[in-house]
Amino acid sequence: MGTLRDLQYALQEKIEELRQRDALIDELELELDQKDELIQRLQNELDKYRSVIKPATQQVHKQTELHEQQRTKRQAISAEPTAFDIQDLSHVTLPFYHKSPQSKELIKEAILDNDFMKNLELSQIQEIVDCMYPVEYGKDSCIIKEGDVGSLVYVMEDGKVEVTKESLKLCTMGPGKVFGELAILYNCTRTATVKTLTNVKLWAIDRQCFQTIMMRTGLIKHTEYMEFLKSVPTFHGLQEDILSKLADVLEETHYEDGEYIIRQGARGDTFFIISKGKVNVTREDVPNGEPVYLRSLGKGDWFGEKALNDWLWNGDGTTYKI
Numbered sequence: 001m002g003t004l005r006d007l008q009y010a011l012q013e014k015i016e017e018l019r020q021r022d023a024l025i026d027e028l029e030l031e032l033d034q035k036d037e038l039i040q041r042l043q044n045e046l047d048k049y050r051s052v053i054k055p056a057t058q059q060v061h062k063q064t065e066l067h068e069q070q071r072t073k074r075q076a077i078s079a080e081p082t083a084f085d086i087q088d089l090s091h092v093t094l095p096f097y098h099k100s101p102q103s104k105e106l107i108k109e110a111i112l113d114n115d116f117m118k119n120l121e122l123s124q125i126q127e128i129v130d131c132m133y134p135v136e137y138g139k140d141s142c143i144i145k146e147g148d149v150g151s152l153v154y155v156m157e158d159g160k161v162e163v164t165k166e167s168l169k170l171c172t173m174g175p176g177k178v179f180g181e182l183a184i185l186y187n188c189t190r191t192a193t194v195k196t197l198t199n200v201k202l203w204a205i206d207r208q209c210f211q212t213i214m215m216r217t218g219l220i221k222h223t224e225y226m227e228f229l230k231s232v233p234t235f236h237g238l239q240e241d242i243l244s245k246l247a248d249v250l251e252e253t254h255y256e257d258g259e260y261i262i263r264q265g266a267r268g269d270t271f272f273i274i275s276k277g278k279v280n281v282t283r284e285d286v287p288n289g290e291p292v293y294l295r296s297l298g299k300g301d302w303f304g305e306k307a308l309n310d311w312l313w314n315g316d317g318t319t320y321k322i
């Protein structure tokens with residue numbers, strides 16, 4: 001039989017055990033809340049992608065038919081048909097609205113935090129920051145109505161809004177968030193309703209400014225790429241429209257000194273033209289043996305051409321190293 005003292009001791013132990021379990025439950029509940037939050041955030045991102053998939057696909061067809069030469073890469077951009085050329089756009093003066101360094105930083109960070117806009121060039125982000133003008137709404141105002149034609153993209157500086165779709169709440173958003181970008185980027189109607197939960201301060205940019213910034217950068221890049229392609233001796237005989245198609249699909253990639261561009265035996269799917277720097281071509285004749293130096297390539301030289309001839313190319317036995 002245990003004494004009273006033994007029983008008190010056992011009780012103390014049980015109480016301590018319970019306390020530790022409670023602490024563990026609290027910890028797990030916190031972890032669960034964080035996971036729930038992450039799931040909710042990812043679900044929202046997924047919903048946003050879903051809402052624009054259809055219009056975006058339609059746009060691709062429309063764009064292919066109307067403006068094959070105006071294809072854009074790596075950045076979300078409205079595919080609205082346009083008759084602008086670089087001359088028209090270089091004369092457009094964009095409005096400028098003064099703002100504090102903190103507001104500029106907030107807008108820039110909001111754009112970089114947005115999945116649909118984070119791949120814009122920094123120069124484009126800078127232009128968007130300069131063009132944005134202040135807008136204010138009181139509590140319980142409707143800023144965006146689902147199904148409407150949209151003309152503004154917003155960045156929230158202060159306050160809180162609620163996003164709903166078909167009357168179901170999707171999320172709330174606070175300062176440093178972009179909204180209203182989908183209708184402008186994908187040229188579709190507003191995919192959700194955005195209402196204020198408090199007084200809000202926003203920055204806004206209109207569709208026309210936004211698209212001028214997008215197209216101007218695209219056209220400037222296209223002109224730059226055309227000039228570069230024309231300077232490559234191998235392409236001298238090519239017609240302007242062929243060069244233009246090449247310029248459309250050209251993408252700039254940077255490699256560090258000593259980095260491998262193509263490894264021997266790797267599947268090739270890219271054709272490279274050197275615009276700056278020097279590349280060494282080597283080949284390993286024996287597996288894991290010393291690579292044998294074959295030649296050097298410089299500005300205007302190209303490699304990886306077999307990738308263009310044969311999609312399933314299995315490597316031409318050479319390695320290209322900067």
Ligand code: CMP
Binds near residue numbers: 181
């Ligand atoms: P837009 O479609 O132009 O107008 C409504 C905006 O609500 C939309 O752009 C997005 O910025 C935002 N939005 C739409 N769906 C979601 C979602 N699932 N989660 C968060 N924001 C969304």
